[in-house]
Amino acid sequence: MNDHADHPQAIIDHLQARATRHETPCGEGRMVWHLWDESGGTAPVAVLFHGGAGSWRHWIRTIPALLPAWRVLVPDLPGLGESDMPPEPDDADAIAAVVADGIDRIIGPETSYDVVGFSFGGTMAACVGALRGKRVRSVTIIGSSGVGALGSQVKLEKVRHLEGQERWDTHRVNLSRLMIADPDKIDDLAVVIQDWNTVRSRLRTPQISRSGAIMRAIDRLQSPLNGMWGEFDAPANPKGPERVETLRKHKPDADIRLIPKTGHWAAYESPDFVNPALLDMLGRTRPKS
Template sequence: MTFRFARYALALLLLAIATAIVLVALDPYRLVRAEFARQRLAAGLARGTITVAGHRWVYAYSDDAPRDAPVVVMLHGFTGSKENWYPLAERLRGRYRLLLPDLPGWGESERKPGEDYGFPAQATRVDAFVRALSPKGTSFGASPGRPVVLLGHSMGGGIAALVAARHPDDIARVGLFDAAGVRFRDNRFGREVLAGANPFAVRDAASLQRYLDTVFFDEAAKPLIPWPASSALIARRRHDAAFEQSVLDRIGRSEERFLPGIEAARIRQPALLLWCRQDAVIDPSALELYAARIPQAARVMLDDCGHMSIMERPDAVAAAVTALIEKPASGNPK
């Protein structure tokens, strides 16, 4: 009986392996999605969906926090996704309510042909998302609703700046990390963007490695993407090339490219500006440009990390975010 059971168990195992091979062959990107799901669960996050601002959003979240805890919303950057925030979310979970959306057009969220996914359009959508999922109330300690802390990385930082500037009743505090939206000191990335290229374009294994080498400085933090997941990721990025180019044309070369920096002067809420000194994408000179427009902002410059501060230095970023949230507000942000 034991021998027959062992044969039966082995047959089931072989069937499961064969099924997995077939499923991956039909959809190689399934491996990437499976890894993202593993990371989400490891960070203690759940998965949610909502339709708002004309798009279906997919987001990760955690409600494992005190009833009156602030809501922390995290916006990813160009070619990024909600998964970029998981290391930080893991460190903040339990203290704050967390919302990590894939911005419309990116990740698992809906993308519509011909839609505008530049800074102003996304800022309008993000405010609608915040209103839909976060109770009203911007003042810390306010009885009706919980305050919203909006964090943005890279392109998401430019979007966050516009949301905070344009909707001060909805956003209590704002953090801009390696944020786009100002005319920073020239670097290779900026020159390529102005020349019409997409420095983040991924077409093959070599360009995938170039992409990772550009956004990460710390080798230990750089993700390992083994085959066949790497092939699936390359295929997805090649498929998205035209979309990426259309977004970069708006946020990197059109009249709206410096709009976040211009409107940042209207931000009155407590704020945080955080950069990595070795950022090869958004040069660290951008921090001072934003600081000139948001003088009340705390400034944090981290060493030995690149553009992906939220993944390369999550402990330091978590400490800075906690300081932003816990610091008493000096007056009405409006």
């Protein structure tokens, strides 16, 4: 499928239609998941956690790259996308417990899996990895805050009251400030995803990301750790290289990579780098057939 030939919503709908939808308990409501499986249930499972103010759509350029070698399970995290708010307290460990229980319900409590998290999703990946121990084969974090010194506060413009072209243009401004370093990579699909995600964002994820939960969880991991940061990751201070070096010092055995000339939403902006790197990282802990 050619991203440039299809309407953005058609691209989203086409990929979503290939998945099976699942719902698991979350607070007083439900958590929504999508499972892509082109292996007939035989491939190992990779669980992808999106970023703050996001949804499964953050992974739109990663999911197809993992198929059919992997079963790809992607939630809308609690309080984001289609999923309802988590129960109180809404701290990282409590939310991770809801998420980990949801995974158990969908793939079974004995099935091992890898977790991959972008930004706030990196906190979820680390916390789920710490919670489930050796059952989690590997933990990969991409563009995650909370590693090393606190990152920069990126000023975003309010969009919910805007309409039409003004709303569209403001999303592009916000994407350029926070998510994507190269303005030429901010295409219509990125704006459509940003708009859908922003409208449905209710959980205050920045506070959770900066709470220190990710490093506490990383210290408890029993599985290999991988990481990636964009060189020009806006929330990091002073950008991606510091995060890479901090984690390398903290976890010398981790595979940590810097993505050149790339911003925060690296999986979207630089899929030609991120997807092969992720497949390489996941391949090292992939079960032998």
